[in-house]
Amino acid sequence: MSEQKLRSQQWFGKTGKDGFIYRAWMKNQGIPDDYFQGKPVIGICNTWSELTPCNAHFRELAEFVKKGVIEAGGFPVEFPVMSLGETLIKPTAMLYRNLASMDVEESIRANPIDGVVLMCGCDKTTPSLVMGACSVDLPSLVISGGPMMKGKFKGKEIGTSDVWRFAEAYKLGELSQAEFIEAEACMARTPGHCAVMGTASTMATMVEALGLSLPQNAAIPAADVRRKVLAQHSGRRIVEMVKEDLKLSKVLTREAFENAIRVNAATGGSTNFVIHLLAIAGRIGVELDLNDFDKFSKQIPLLANIQPSGVHFMEDLYYAGGLPALMNQMKEFLHTGIITVNGKTVGENIANTPIYDSNIISTMENPFKPDSGIAVVKGNLAPNGAVVKPSAASPELFKHRGKAVVFENIEDYHARIDHPDLDIDENSVMVLKNVGPKGYPGMAEVGNMGIPKKLLEKGVKDMVRISDGRMSGTGFGTVVLHVSPESAAGGPLNWVQNGDYIALDLDNRSINWEVSEEELEARKLAQPFQVQAHIRGYVGLFIDRVSQAHEGADFDFLKGGSGSIVTRDSH
Numbered sequence: 001m002s003e004q005k006l007r008s009q010q011w012f013g014k015t016g017k018d019g020f021i022y023r024a025w026m027k028n029q030g031i032p033d034d035y036f037q038g039k040p041v042i043g044i045c046n047t048w049s050e051l052t053p054c055n056a057h058f059r060e061l062a063e064f065v066k067k068g069v070i071e072a073g074g075f076p077v078e079f080p081v082m083s084l085g086e087t088l089i090k091p092t093a094m095l096y097r098n099l100a101s102m103d104v105e106e107s108i109r110a111n112p113i114d115g116v117v118l119m120c121g122c123d124k125t126t127p128s129l130v131m132g133a134c135s136v137d138l139p140s141l142v143i144s145g146g147p148m149m150k151g152k153f154k155g156k157e158i159g160t161s162d163v164w165r166f167a168e169a170y171k172l173g174e175l176s177q178a179e180f181i182e183a184e185a186c187m188a189r190t191p192g193h194c195a196v197m198g199t200a201s202t203m204a205t206m207v208e209a210l211g212l213s214l215p216q217n218a219a220i221p222a223a224d225v226r227r228k229v230l231a232q233h234s235g236r237r238i239v240e241m242v243k244e245d246l247k248l249s250k251v252l253t254r255e256a257f258e259n260a261i262r263v264n265a266a267t268g269g270s271t272n273f274v275i276h277l278l279a280i281a282g283r284i285g286v287e288l289d290l291n292d293f294d295k296f297s298k299q300i301p302l303l304a305n306i307q308p309s310g311v312h313f314m315e316d317l318y319y320a321g322g323l324p325a326l327m328n329q330m331k332e333f334l335h336t337g338i339i340t341v342n343g344k345t346v347g348e349n350i351a352n353t354p355i356y357d358s359n360i361i362s363t364m365e366n367p368f369k370p371d372s373g374i375a376v377v378k379g380n381l382a383p384n385g386a387v388v389k390p391s392a393a394s395p396e397l398f399k400h401r402g403k404a405v406v407f408e409n410i411e412d413y414h415a416r417i418d419h420p421d422l423d424i425d426e427n428s429v430m431v432l433k434n435v436g437p438k439g440y441p442g443m444a445e446v447g448n449m450g451i452p453k454k455l456l457e458k459g460v461k462d463m464v465r466i467s468d469g470r471m472s473g474t475g476f477g478t479v480v481l482h483v484s485p486e487s488a489a490g491g492p493l494n495w496v497q498n499g500d501y502i503a504l505d506l507d508n509r510s511i512n513w514e515v516s517e518e519e520l521e522a523r524k525l526a527q528p529f530q531v532q533a534h535i536r537g538y539v540g541l542f543i544d545r546v547s548q549a550h551e552g553a554d555f556d557f558l559k560g561g562s563g564s565i566v567t568r569d570s571h
């Protein structure tokens with residue numbers, strides 16, 4: 001490695017006034033002169049925030065990354081970026097995923113950084129960091145914060161998926177307010193992100209399947225010291241990656257994306273995976289579309305018995321052998337020859353990784369469930385597609401035709417869902433409009449609408465529900481999500497009315513709305529589509545420039561290859 005090849009030397013290797021300025025102010029942190037003389041500068045992109053409780057342990061974890069960087073001869077520099085906490089941010093953290101990704105991209109590009117460790121945890125912190133890093137395309141690797149330990153409540157193991165069950169039990173009076181509050185502390189009892197295969201764990205799994213992290217990144221609990229050791233190894237490894245010039249684009253090949261889709265199917269990952277993977281592919285310049293999710297999920301059964309598709313937790317996955325053991329089971333469906341960030345191939349990383357508990361990781365011969373992955377349905381209600389997660393749905397509803405009960409927006413849903421006069425039964429199809437990328441800027445996770453109280457009391461547990469919104473990765477049910485184009489973009493969903501018949505057929509991947517052309521034209525004439533009035537600021541930019549769900553809901557101006565590297569001096 002020649003020192004001049006290091007990007008950071010465009011700052012720290014300069015002579016004269018500019019070099020003085022670049023180095024002198026850094027020295028106020030007690031940095032010795034030799035750090036500026038050709039050591040790879042490793043950015044540690046940290047999403048620590050006390051407002052992102054899933055990432056609240058990241059300051060300590062970053063110290064282990066730094067240790068590793070220094071041991072390997074690098075110069076670690078930690079920097080903060082916008083952190084997106086799923087639970088607190090209103091209206092939805094997804095509104096800010098693209099903004100955070102721009103913060104990451106420009107923070108990396110503008111600074112003397114040769115390689116980056118991305119510290120990811122809560123749901124949107126992973127895609128925003130990976131998307132931003134892809135747009136710069138330096139050597140980069142991910143260390144996730146790790147899942148929480150599973151919760152314990154009244155002798156039962158609990159996790160985030162139980163929030164929906166508790167909410168329904170509370171609605172029915174089966175759980176008191178005091179019990180509800182007690183359950184809160186029982187569920188979130190250690191550092192880390194959600195303990196189930198929700199979106200955060202899906203993202204941690206995704207980065208490991210893409211080859212963007214060291215093996216076992218997906219499931220080591222946050223509270224397990226082996227997470228700290230993994231962080232230290234990640235610090236060591238990124239320095240070598242800089243020396244090898246192992247850029248993101250060398251790891252993120254089309255084959256890596258196909259692997260990630262297949263692994264997501266086998267682990268029962270979140271439907272949010274679709275949106276984030278499409279956006280990441282768009283940033284790195286790999287062609288990927290919605291049909292690929294269906295195509296590459298086929299033949300892959302559900303191997304991981306993890307909530308919400310199963311009953312166990314992420315820490316159980318780790319004890320059972322972790323993601324490498326699961327990937328080893330399905331290796332004939334994976335591209336095993338491609339390189340990963342540790343410099344080894346996928347095949348090398350997953351070799352000799354036995355399953356220690358087949359109740360948690362099942363085999364291809366005897367899978368936990370035959371249905372897995374993401375089913376992409378199309379039809380006149382969703383010309384550009386919509387997604388369903390079969391492993392979280394009810395098989396008896398895979399083929400269903402029913403009368404629509406329409407909610408114009410989420411406020412309308414809340415106002416009427418439990419009204420005794422609502423004309424709805426278990427065969428109805430619930431339809432929610434205006435919760436797509438533009439309609440509810442950020443595309444809220446409200447697609448798995450709660451069942452009306454009067455039907456819950458009758459014992460109804462699931463119904464077909466359709467919307468242009470998203471669903472929490474911890475949610476479940478026969479829920480058709482991400483309908484594209486969305487209603488607020490003038491998609492067909494905008495014109496659905498109460499009483500229309502809608503037919504879902506998962507086996508045939510179709511969703512059809514029984515309305516004649518003449519009737520549809522009459523509805524359009526009676527109530528012409530109105531484009532949303534312009535809103536100021538970031539939300540206005542978001543509505544104007546966000547792409548539809550089937551394209552990853554990224555900003556149109558962020559798609560495409562990596563940007564240029566700044567070399568100008570401004571002093």
Ligand code: FES
Pocket residue numbers: 054085086087121122123160193194198200
């Ligand atoms: Fe952060 Fe679930 S709320 S991962």
